Amino acid sequence: MRKQPLTRMLMLLLCLVMMLSIISGCSSDSAEPAASKQPSAAPEATQQSANSGEIPASYKAGTYKAEADGKDGKIQVEVTMDDKQQITDIQIISQNETAGIGVEAMNKVTDQILSGQTLSIDAVSGASESSQAILSAVEDALKQAGGDVGAFKSRTVVKAGQGQTEQLSADVIVVGAGASGVSAAVSAADKGAKVIIIEKTATIGGASNLSWAGKFYNSSAAVSSGLKINVEKEISDWIVNNHWRVDAAAIRQYVTQSGETYDWLSQKGYTTTFLNMGGEQLHMLPEYDTRQELLRAMLAESVEKHGGQVITEATAKKLITGSNGEVQGVMAEKADGTSLEITGTSIVMATGGYAANKEMVRDAFGFEGVNGGLGQNIGEGLEMSWAAGAKVPDNFGGQMLHQTLARATEKLKTQYEPFEASYPLMLTYLPNFMNVGSSGARFRDEASTLSSVAAANTSAFNGPYHLVVISKSQIDALKAKGMKGVEAPALPGMPPEFYQPFAEQFTLDNPWKDADKVFDSMVVNGDGYKGNTIEELASNAGLNAAVFTDAFNSYQEATRTGVDTEFGKAKEYLLPMGESGPYYAIIAEINNLGSVGGLLVNTQFQVLNDKRVPVQGLYAVGLESEGVLFNDTYVGNGVGIGYSFTSGRLGGEDAAAHALAK
Structure with a gap:
């Protein structure tokens, strides 16, 4: 009878020894990454399957090249693996991803692959395409080596902070660190508030890192350059052009106070350059690769210097509300799994809207265009605010439709130099070509292409895409004389980042060599259509033959008669x-x-409820609040970024005043 407990004890000891052996074996499988690519953060624990240590007979150590499609083109890597089937180095040898967003995401993913020896890694928020491209390329390299891909996918990362909760407090909490969020945090801190700003990605600056220029009305730079607008006429025209379905006080606030934002940014070291754009007061932002550093410096000098915190890679999940419906804080989750409970008096939403949420855009606006903004902007901030009592505005659904894109561009960039690859794109910006919708009918005066907002909205009203029709004789003219050959009135009005890679070739008289080959490649790639006759083109493009033929003949007649x-x-x-x-x-x-919009605000940037009364403690700035300026869609030029900085500056001051008065 006494042997039974002893036997049970021996079995428990044996199990313990076996468990220690397994743990030890798992640990020995993890090699230190090569010095050339050390992880930027402490490696997190990984769990792997029991047979993951087995090396296939087909496996061969070495360095392998692989590539995958990122957000902005091909990403090429070199992956080095040792004789123990460990990935010892990942070198990114070619990429065109956005600095500060895609590039940071790629570096983070490679660090995680090396530290965890795993492909089971979550995409970096805001850069899912760049993240997935690295994972796909490394997987391809593993396959080339004959490695056990399944073993690398079975190792799951155990987040170090899982199950832990960190409690913080501040006077003002800002959710989102784009232009508006940073401005709100800085101005609130300058007013004496303790501020905590959280950002779901690793990047500070949000969409402002991709923007070109902002509008700051009657800035000191504009006035000293001799360009001063009539404020009352600007406000009046704005209201009329939006069919009076706007907040006139909000428009007046922006028009009359945005000029001060120019000087405020300059004093903070974020210097913009005035540009007279045909009578419009635009201000070009600093060089792209300097912007994040400048905004981080602003936060350090104001927020952190006054005892606040800047927390990146922390996603807000829920607003904390009190018994009377007042907003008292934010629940968030850090990248390592730690839960954050941040309490405060004023909470400022600056989460950038929902344009990356295709379903939400389609439901609200009926539009299925391309998201040219940030992948992380999927509407969580709006959802949280609505759940806390915020009103869904009557004009909810507006979008910031701006540039025209040619679907062919990215694939062509893998086959041709940037200038040649951009032939189709450039033609979408010229008024000299016939434009038709999905039925084959013309839908506009193609001179609308000369204005980015007019071009975008006339196309969107017609459907998710349109077709630009070009003939052999026109291609021949482009090959011979460039855009002068097709009588282009000016260079295509594309944003600078579109033509920067070929700026020296971007002239009206530069001949378009191999233009016919480029357009044939476009068709082969599935990004355009070709027909030897108009009827054949209609058939290949899925157009109604009768509708398109009638439109074409009418257009031809117009070209003959003028x-x-x-x-x-x-x-x-x-x-x-x-x-x-x-x-x-x-x-x-x-x-x-x-x-554009999603939260209704007053001129103190307080979020309003269904009775248009402020939800106590809740503020909104930037795109989330911009619906007060426009009717059903954005029709500004530079207003988006100008308003983001201005609403952030003013909203932060209001949020601080409320918090410090408590």
Whole structure:
């Protein structure tokens, strides 16, 4: 009878020894990453399957090249593996991802792969395409080596902070560290508030890192340059152009106070450069690769210097509310799994809207364009605010439709130099070509392409894409004389980042060599259509043959007479298409830079409830609050970024005043 407990004890000891052996074996499988690519953070624990230490007979150590599609083109890597099937080095040898967003994400993912010897890694928030490209390329390299891909995918990362909760407090909590969030945090701290700002990605600056210029009305730079607008006329025209369905006080606040934001940013070291853009007061932002550093410096000098905190890679999950509905804080989760409970008196939402949430955009706006903004902006901030009692605005759904895109561009960049790869894109910005919708009918005066907002909205009203039709004779003219050959009135009005890689070639008289080959490649890639006749083009493009033929013939007649009876297109833009094929159709899509609105605010940037009364403690700045300026969609030029900085500056001051008065 006494032997039974002893036997049970021996069995327990044996199990303990076996468990220690397994743990020891797992530990010995993890090699230190090569010195050339040390992890930027302490490696997290990994759990791997029992057979993950087995090395396939087909495996061969070495260095392998692989590539995958990122957000902005191909990403090429070199992956080195040792004879123990350990990944010892990952070198990114070619990439075109966005500095400060995609590049940081790639570096983080490679660090995690090396430290955990795993492919079971979550994509970095805001850079999912860049993250996934690295994982796909490394997986391809493993396959080339004959390695056990399944073993690398079975090792799951155990987050170090899982199950832990950290409690923090501040006077003002800012959710989101884009232009508006940083401005709000800095101005609140300058007023004496203790501020905590959280950002779901590793990047400070948000969409401002991708923007070109902002509008700060009657800034000191504009006035000293001799350009001063009539404030009352600007406000009046703005209200009328938006059919009076706007907050006139909010418009007045922005127009009259945004000029001060220019000087405020300059004093903070974030210097913008004034540009007279045909009578518009635009201010170019600092060099792209300096912006994040400048904004971080602003936060350090104000927020951190006054006892506050800047917490990146922390995603807000829920607003904390009190018994009377007042907002008292934020629940968030850090990248390592730690829960954050941050309490405060004023909470400022600056989460950038929902343009990356395709379903939400489609439901709210009926539009299926391309998200040209940030992948992390999926609407969580709005959802949390609505759950806390915020009103869904009556004009909810507006978007910031801006540039035109050619679907062909990215694939062509893998086959041709940037200038040649951009041939289809450049033609979408010129008024000299016939534009048709999905039925084959013309839908606008193509001179709308000369204004980015007009181009985007006329296309979006027509559907998710349109087609730019170009003929053989027009391609021949481009090959011979460049854009002068097709009588382009000016260079295509693309944003600078579109043509920066080929700026020296971006002239009206530079011949388009191999243009016919480029357009044929576009068709082969599935990003456009070709037909030797108009009827064949209609069939290949899925157009209604009768509708398209009638539109084409009418357009041809207009080019002969110089009179466009349907849309009134100017004679100088009516370029003949010749009498023979082949003909091509470029698929053109619209770039959606961000959603507009989602939270209704007053001029103190307090969020309003269904009775249009402030939700105590809740504020909103930037895109989330911008719906007060526009009717159903954004029609500004530089207003988006100008308003973000201005609303952040003013909203932060208001949030601080409320918090410090308690």
